[in-house]
Amino acid sequence: MIPADFIDELLAKIDIVDIIDEQVPLKKSGANYMACCPFHKEKTPSFSVSPTKQFYHCFSCGAHGSAIGFMMEHQGLSFPEAVQQLADRAGMKVPQTRGQNENPEVRAERKKKQQTLEETTEAAAQFYAQQLPLHAAAHTYFQQRGLSAEVIAHYGLGYAPEGWQPLAKVFQPYPNTALVESGMVVDNEGKYYDRFRHRVMFPIRNPRGQVIGFGGRVLDDSKPKYLNSPDTPLFDKGKNLYGLYEGRSAIKEAGRILVVEGYMDVVALAQFGIGYGVASLGTSTTAEHVKILMRQADSIYFCFDGDSAGRKAAWRALENALPQLKDDKALHFLFLPEEHDPDSYIRAFGKDKFEDMLLSQSKPLSEYFWQHLSDGLNLHTQEGKAELVKTSSPLLAQITAPALGFLLKQKLSELVGIDPADLAQLLGQEAPKRSVKAKSYKLPSATAKQPAMLTLVQKQIRSLLINPNWAAYIDLPEYLVLDGDFACLANLAEWINSQPAAPSSAQILEYMRHSPHQALLNLIFQSASGISEALEGSSEEDLENFRIGMKKLLDELKYRQIESLKQKNLHSGLSDYEKKLLLSLLTLKAH
Known part of the structure; x- marks a missing residue:
């Protein structure tokens, strides 16, 4: 048996x-x-995947579940x-336990x-946020960068004071x-001190808003200029x-x-009205970063300094983006x-000039790709063309986006003057294979037909599944x-x-x-009914x-228990406890 705490950790990763x-x-x-549901035929997408709930649901056939459930059904x-x-996939080793031997205390401790x-x-x-207004040098630094109190608060900017152990406060x-x-x-070999000292601080949050690490910038010419949190269980x-x-x-x-x-680029852009900027965390843009970016928008813009470091x-x-490319995403x-x-730049020229340059002067990935690889090559010579084929081939092989991959190879054919069929042979590509009919997936029997309208307790269970924090508002007396269904609701809330x-x-x-x-x-x-709205987010009114x-x-349960006790009293009488309980319930009902 696979331990439950491992399943929790896997789903979190x-x-x-x-x-x-x-x-x-x-x-x-x-x-x-959204997508068309893979579990039944449809033309209009009704299959929804929630990144915050880590949950999928089809509004048409009712198929639903976690990533594990999707792998099982699909x-x-x-x-x-x-x-x-x-x-x-996550680089985790699946542990095994016999029967019910997993220790809930260990799980709770983790x-x-x-x-x-x-x-x-x-x-x-x-x-750090509280310290910022108390230290003139840090506060002045952000003022000189033109940051408003609203932007400082929005990004939670702060200051780590001087000294070896400010956090001891x-x-x-x-x-x-x-x-x-x-x-x-x-x-440091038994000597402890704060990692961040005399730096303005930039809290780093995960997609759920939890602070997982920090970036800190010096206020003088000290080195390193920027210091980031190390990799940790959170970061x-x-x-x-x-x-x-x-x-x-x-x-x-x-x-x-x-x-x-x-x-600081992210924060400065936000100050001038461009709030859609993000930055990598002291490292180059990774494949995982690209995946994250593609989930946020269809158009992704990379803005770099024009020096050699920026171009590198x-x-x-x-x-890193090549293996992740998709035909419906533009870089x-x-x-x-x-x-x-x-x-x-945005301080010197303003938002409109910056966005105009971003949209009109940025280069599509395809243009930048060939421009970079052709730099320094003489494509009027056979040697230059051969070098371009050599350097571009392994990169093109990484692209799985069908249309974009085809068009880039077609462009290579034009640049080097080689017939596309001959180029494909040169690149070692196989001839196109016959398409294989996709596997037919049987719809789970539990989702084969639509049920009747949900009862109130079933709606409450659904709301609780989508909004687990609401369990705090459930109090069902012993x-x-x-x-x-009431037992299901109580079990969920208790867990x-x-x-x-x-x-x-x-x-x-x-x-x-x-x-x-x-x-x-x-x-x-x-x-x-009701799930679509709930998955989009719940309001105070929903709560x-x-x-x-x-x-x-609760009123329904009390009424049912009163009627049950009354019937028992008519037929066999009540115990002292049951008499007191009935009296208490009747008193509560009266109020």
């Missing part, structure tokens, strides 16, 4: 959007992604096989440790394990982007995302004049008799509330997979309706 997108091409639609895998494939690290980085961010004892493991404190610089959380709404509104090199960074970004590259970076941090929808579904309530959950998700629904259910 993988991204369901990536998993499904490899099998079923997804298109961004609001907060979620590829016909067993539960262990699906877990193994996803674990291999989650508690994760929560402690998150609380540590959040507390540090708050401390917040954390006692100092040091502690969480400070070291979160990268906030350095352990992986190759899989996160600075400013992505803060820029979500601006990215969605603009329909594009802009990648720059520095934290741009080419590394292009190389562009903009190089600023050598004397400028995005921060200085004296109430809970069975059927969610027992976790150190609210689990995702995907984790809840996997927890319930082998429970007696699994069939009920399948039935609930066959009803499309209030949920709380009102819980009050109605």
Whole structure:
């Protein structure tokens, strides 16, 4: 048996959007992604994938589940096989336990440790933000860069004071394990000191808004100019982007995302009204970064300094992007004049000039690709043409986007004057294969037909699955008799509330997979009504309706118990406890 805590960790490490997108091409639609459902034939997309809930649902046939569930249904895998494939992908080893021998205390301890690290980085961010107005040099630095109080607050900018242990003002004892493991404190052979000292601070958040690390910039000419958090259990610089959380709404509104090199570039652009900028975290743009960027927008712009370092960074970004390219995504590259970076350029010329240059002077990936590879080659000579074929061939082989790959190879054919068929043979490409008929996937029997309208308790269960935090508003007294759907609701709420941090929808579904309530959950998700709105996000009004629904259910349960006790009293009489309970329930009802 695979331990439940491993399933939780696996679901937290993988991204369901990536998993499904490899099998079923997804298109961004609001907060979620849409496609035609792979489990039944349809012309209008009704298959939704939620990156925040890590959950998929078809509003037509009712198919739903986590990344594990998708692998099982789409590829016909067993539960262990699906877990193994996803674990291999995430670089994790699947542990095994016999029977029910997993220790819930160990699982709870692991989650508690994760929560402690998150609380540590959040507390540090708050401390740095509070210190900023108290230190004139740091406050003046941001003022001189023209940052408003609103932008400073939006990005949570702060200041790490001078001294070896400023964080000792917040954390006692100092040091502690969480400070070291979160990268906030350095352990130098038993000597402990703050990693960030006398630097303006840029908190780095994950897509859910949790502070996972920091970037710090010196206020003088000290080295290093920028210092970043090390990789920790919370922070992986190759899989996160600075400013992505803060820029979500601006990215969605603009329909594009802009990648720059520095934290200050992101913040300065936002100050001038360009809030859709993000930056890599002290490293080159990785393949994982490109995947993340493509999930945010169809148009991705890379803006680099015009010096040699900027051009090297741009080419590394292009190389890492090649295997990830898709025909419906457009990548562009903009190089600023050598004397400028995005921060200085927008200050000198303003938003309109910057955006005009971004949209009109940036080069499509295809143009930059050939321009870079042709630089220094004389394509009027056979040797120059041969060199271009040699350098471009391994790069073209990485492109899996059908149309773009074909067009780039066609362009190579034109540049070197080789017939496309001969070029294909030269590149060692196989002749086109006959298409194989796609596997026919049988719709799960539980989703074969649409159910009747959901009851109130079933709607509450659905709301709880999509909004696990709402379990805090469920209080079902122990004296109430809970069975059927009510027992499912109570079980869900009890388990969610027992976790150190609210689990995702995907984790809840996997927890319930082998429970007696699994069939009920399948039935609930066959009803499309209300799910679309819930997956897009829940408002305060939705929460209030949920709380009102819980009050109605509580009243219903009390009424049912009163009637049950009355009937028992007529036939066999009540025990002293039952008499007191009936009296108490009647009193509550009267009020």
